[in-house]
Structures are given as C-alpha cells and as structure tokens.
Amino acid sequence: xxxxxxxxxxxxxxxxxxxxxxxxxxxxxxxxxxxxxxxxxxxxxxxxxxxxxxxxxxxxxxxxxxxxxxxxxxxxxxxxxxxxxxxxxxxxxxxxxxxxxxxxxxxxxxxxxxxxxxxxxxxxxxxxxxxxxxxxxxxxxxxxxxxxxxxxxxxxxxxxxxxxxxxxxxxxxxxxxxxxxxxxxxxxxxxxxxxxxxxxxxxxxxxxxxxxxxxxxxxxxxxxxxxxxxxxxxxxxxxxxxxxxxxxxxxxxxxxxxxxxxxxxxxxxxxxxxxxxxxxxxxxxxxxxxxxxxxxxxxxxxxxxxxxxxxxxxxxxxxxxxxxxxxxxxxxxxxxxxxxxxxxxxxxxxxxxxxxxxxxxxxxxxxxxxxxxxxxxxxxxxxxxxxxxxxxxxxxxxxxxxxxxxxxxxxxxxxxxxxxxxxxxxxxxxxxxxxxxxxxxxxxxxxxxxxxxxxxxxxxxxxxxxxxxxxxxxxxxxxxxxxxxxxxxxxxxxxxxxxxxxxxxxxxxxxxxxxxxxxxxxxxxxxxxxxxxxxxxxxxxxxxxxxxxxxxxxxxxxxxxxxxxxxxxxxxxxxxxxxxxxxxxxxxxxxxxxxxxxxxxxxxxxx
Numbered sequence: 317x318x319x320x321x322x323x324x325x326x327x328x329x330x331x332x333x334x335x336x337x338x339x340x341x342x343x344x345x346x347x348x349x350x351x352x353x354x355x356x357x358x359x360x361x362x363x364x365x366x367x368x369x370x371x372x373x374x375x376x377x378x379x380x381x382x383x384x385x386x387x388x389x390x391x392x393x394x395x396x397x398x399x400x401x402x403x404x405x406x407x408x409x410x411x412x413x414x415x416x417x418x419x420x421x422x423x424x425x426x427x428x429x430x431x432x433x434x435x436x437x438x439x440x441x442x443x444x445x446x447x448x449x450x451x452x453x454x455x456x457x458x459x460x461x462x463x464x465x466x467x468x469x470x471x472x473x474x475x476x477x478x479x480x481x482x483x484x485x486x487x488x489x490x491x492x493x494x495x496x497x498x499x500x501x502x503x504x505x506x507x508x509x510x511x512x513x514x515x516x517x518x519x520x521x522x523x524x525x526x527x528x529x530x531x532x533x534x535x536x537x538x539x540x541x542x543x544x545x546x547x548x549x550x551x552x553x554x555x556x557x558x559x560x561x562x563x564x565x566x567x568x569x570x571x572x573x574x575x576x577x578x579x580x581x582x583x584x585x586x587x588x589x590x591x592x593x594x595x596x597x598x599x600x601x602x603x604x605x606x607x608x609x610x611x612x613x614x615x616x617x618x619x620x621x622x623x624x625x626x627x628x629x630x631x632x633x634x635x636x637x638x639x640x641x642x643x644x645x646x647x648x649x650x651x652x653x654x655x656x657x658x659x660x661x662x663x664x665x666x667x668x669x670x671x672x673x674x675x676x677x678x679x680x681x682x683x684x685x686x687x688x689x690x691x692x693x694x695x696x697x698x699x700x701x702x703x704x705x706x707x708x709x710x711x712x713x714x715x716x717x718x719x720x721x722x723x724x725x726x727x728x729x730x731x732x733x734x735x736x737x738x739x740x741x742x743x744x745x746x747x748x749x750x751x752x753x754x755x756x757x758x759x760x761x762x763x764x765x766x767x768x769x770x771x772x773x774x775x776x777x778x779x780x781x782x783x784x785x786x787x788x789x790x791x792x793x794x795x796x797x798x799x800x801x802x803x804x805x806x807x808x809x810x811x812x813x814x815x816x817x818x819x820x821x822x823x824x825x826x827x828x829x830x831x832x833x834x835x836x837x838x839x840x841x842x843x844x845x846x847x848x849x850x851x852x853x854x855x856x857x858x859x860x861x862x863x864x865x866x867x868x869x870x871x872x873x874x875x876x877x878x879x880x881x882x883x884x885x886x887x888x889x890x891x892x893x894x895x896x897x898x899x900x901x902x903x904x905x906x907x908x909x910x911x912x913x914x915x916x917x918x919x920x921x922x923x
Contacts, residue, residue, distance in 0.1 A: 322733070324726055325732070326730045327728050330544065333543045334575060338536065341570065345374070345414075345573060346501070351371075352550075353372050354371070354372055355576055356371075358578065377408045378411045381408055381409060382411075383492030383497075384490075386495065386499065386503065390443060394419065395464070395515065396416075396445070397421035397423050399444055399451045399454070400451065402557060402559055402582065403584070417504070419512050419513065419514065419515055420514040424559055425559065431525075432454045437462040445469045446469070447470075452468060455468055456479075466481060467483065468481060469488050470484055508532070509533035514530050530704075530707050534748060537729060538746050545727055547571045551576070552575075552600060554572050554602065555582070555592065555596050558603065563702070564679060580592075597670045598672065601668060605677050605686070611667055613837055615689075675696065677699050677700075698715065699713055699724065700724055704748070706730075710746070711730070712725070713725075739771065742769060771783050772785045772786065785802055785803070792823065793823070799827065804829075805817040808866070813838050814862070818907050818908070819879060825919075828919065829879045832885045833853060853884030854884075863882075866882055883917075
C-alpha cells in the first residue's frame, strides 16, 4: 500500500431517513408503488404535451414486463441488456430486470454495431431490449457473434417485421399477463443485497470498455446518500436527458423512484433541452459541464457589458453567501443586488424553469467561473465526483457547504485518501466488486480495500477534494516537465467560439492544441464579423479570435504550460465518430491517433 499524504471521511451513513427503505433495487419499485400509489412517477412528451404516469401504473408496467421475461426463460442471475435512449420504457425495463432477479447490462444507444457486439457478447447477455428499428438492425448484424443472446425485445416496433427470437415490448407484456403476480413477488423477494444488480460498461476513454459489477447493496448505499446530499425528494421533479446507460443518470432514476419524486424524460432532441426545462420546471437538473457551458454562453450572449456582468456576479455571490450565514447586508449591496436581479439573475433562472432548486454537474471538469455565475444568479450548481466503480457517488458539494473549484467533501460513509504519488483512493460500501472477466484489471483497481481511481487529487484542511488531473493524462514534455492538460482545456472552453480543445505534448518540446468551434455559437459570431468562409477556422479573422483565446489562457500559466501552436479543426468532435463518450468526454487517445499527422505538422512548422 502506498503511503498516506492526506485523508478525509464523510459523515456516518444514516439509513432509512426517507424513501422506501428497500433492501435491494428489486424490491424498491414494489415498495414505492405501495407507498406513493397515485403520485406521479414519470412524465414524458407525447404529441406536444406532457403525459404523466403514476407509481401504480409504473408498477403494473414493470410487473408485466418482468413476468414476460420469466416466461421467455430469464432465470435469476441472467444478464439482460438495454440498448435505448433515456425514455420511460428504459426505467420500466430496468426495474423489470431487477424484479425478475436478472442482472442489468447497460449499452449506450450511440454505440456502433461493433461496440454493441462487444458489450452484449462480453457480458453474456441472454436478452436485449432494443429501442427501435435502428438499434435492432445493429443487433441483427452481430447476433451470430453474441454467444449467449437468445431474444431481442423491441420497444418501438413501428414498421418492424419481426423475425425468430424477436418480440415487441407489448407482446412481452402480454406473455407476462398470463402469469400470477405471486410469481413476480417470489422473484424480487429472493434477491439479496450482495447479488450483482448491474453491469455498467465504462465508456472506454482509455481502451476497450470494462464491465463494472455493482451489487444491490452498492447502489442502495448511494441512494441513501442521496437523502443526505440533497438530490430528489418527494413531490420534486428531476429533468433527465443524460443517458441512463451511464451511472449518473441511473442513480438519479433510482433516487427519484425511492423518494417518490417525478422523472421528466426529455424528448430525445438536444436542441430542445432548454425549452423543455422551462416547460417542465424541474426542481433538480443533473447534467454534464458541456450543457451548463452552453447555457452560460446563451445567458451572457445578449450583449451584456463585460464589466457590468463581472460586478453582477460578485454582488450576487457576496449577498447570497452573507444571507446564508445570516449576516446583515448593507443598503448599497441590497440596491445593487436588486438591480442585478432585474437585469440578469431572474432571466438566467428562467432558462431552468420557475422551480429550479438544485443543479449538479459531474463527469468532467467545469470552470469555477461557470459555477460562480450560476450561484450568483440564484442557481446552486454543485460539482461532485464519482465513478462507475463507486456506484456513481463519492463526493459532493452542497448548498451552504461548498468550495468553488472543488468536487466537495466525501459523501456519507465514504473515505478518501491521497497516496504518495498523488492518486485518489476511495473506500466505502459503494465500491464495486470488480470487472467482469478481467481479474488483472480488478486487482489493479482494488488494492488493500481501496479503489485506485487513476485521478490525481488534493484534499484541503476542511476536507474538500480537488481533482487535479488523470495519472494517464499527465503530459511529460521532452524537458521532463509535468503538465495537466485538462486545466488548460477547461479554460479554453470558456471562450464562446470554442467547443472542444485537446492539448498535446507528451515527450514533445512544448504544448500544442487541437481546437473545434462551437457549432451553434461560432456561426453567429462569425456573421457579426462578416465572415462567410467555410470552414470558419480557415478565415484569418476567426483564427485571430482563437489566437486571442489561447493568449488569454497562456497569460495565466508559466512558460512550460503555455500552448505554442494550435490547429482549428473543420468540424466538432462527435459520438458518432467515436471521438466523444456518451457523457461527452473526449476520447483523448482516439483524437491523438486520428489527428497524428496534423499534430506532427504543428511541430514541424518553423517557430
């Protein structure tokens, strides 16, 4: 075991504070149905209006699907996968798998056929829920290479001619109706806390995805943490667009169900997220930094003077922090606050709807500037940290107990330690069992009872955690200097022109960057400059704007960390091209390999 430099522990986990007090994810939904009954469990947009589903209705849907799984031969412990967008049926099918005693395998809907084949075959999935004809087509193309696959159930079977072994979701429910509910109850009551509940495959930023095995007890702990870390409560609403195949959204779904909250499912159109936030008016909005960066850009792009904006943010933070401490605020500050409320704060809050109480960001670094802006406007945007391997949750900032730039203190029942090489180690009941069929990787990740996260971090004297980089992402220049690229990349993305940035320089004499333009913001900015060239990055005026952004970032770091050259790519990175994970993190190794010639060219130019 490596030596300890710093450690911190969260408060004791208090169980049974609220919710269903279920033992597993299998009995969670039946208990929620009994407790919340006709309360609204979910809503989704259909034909232009929001349609509600009660807990009682959700329970009926889940029971029929679970009994249908039993009818087609799913036994306790069998793997069953879901290949679909975030939608109500994803939740129905996942609880059906758990209550039938199966193990849920999550598959990202953006995966290619080859990626789907890898997860389905590697996980030994016996049945797959496929969203529609396009996802069914992927499965048909690789079915022969999936050794355990026997059945596919299509959720939306419009214009689909089914073949042998394929069913519609409605057909599966019909088969389930032939079984007695007692059979369902016997299945979910037989599930034990230490049974494997879900196999979530990592998004593969550094290689082939690994199947993280998480127990019912792992997720039952993090659901309990949700009550102590201000997630979703009864009579509240969470707007959910993040992929449910990812642990972050999966935990939100579980916690909302357990607490009696409502999940508002997006309409699967990313361009409609902001408008749907206003329509649904959620109390809780979990997201990734890229969405908050876009909303921030939208909020400040209306021609507000930069100095006035800076003053409004400072006034908002000062007044809100003073009020939180119960301190008196001077008349001058109150007057400035009231003016900023009228000119800025209220309009920004309106972007999230009228009831927003909490927002959470995770999965990638976010600039403290973004956090400060939203907090000043009355939207506590709290950063947290977790991994698939920690059942999503490890640390969290809370309104009234936070540090801008940190990812918060340890969640209840979680311990942190910084090893002598700067790596963050985590311990608690939330830590996964290991990687499926990968003992070597499991041994590397789990040593001495601690999860080795691969993240570099620091813990301050008050127990707040700061992630400083990834061990594998650290750039070591040819001069032997260590540089953390994520800090530079995050600062570059604050510029409205820039969508993504990848800083390169390992074993090179200096740093260079690959930059993509924001597909929504950049065209409008270019038009204001009179630029019509396509691609925009080839225009000298646009290039000069990016150079200005790079110079601004370089001014805040030492010479070794400065970006000496950059290239503007003609298109943004995308999931379809395999350059982004479903949680919108850049696959650095893929980018570096794909653009190796361009990177070499940047280094070959005369200085």
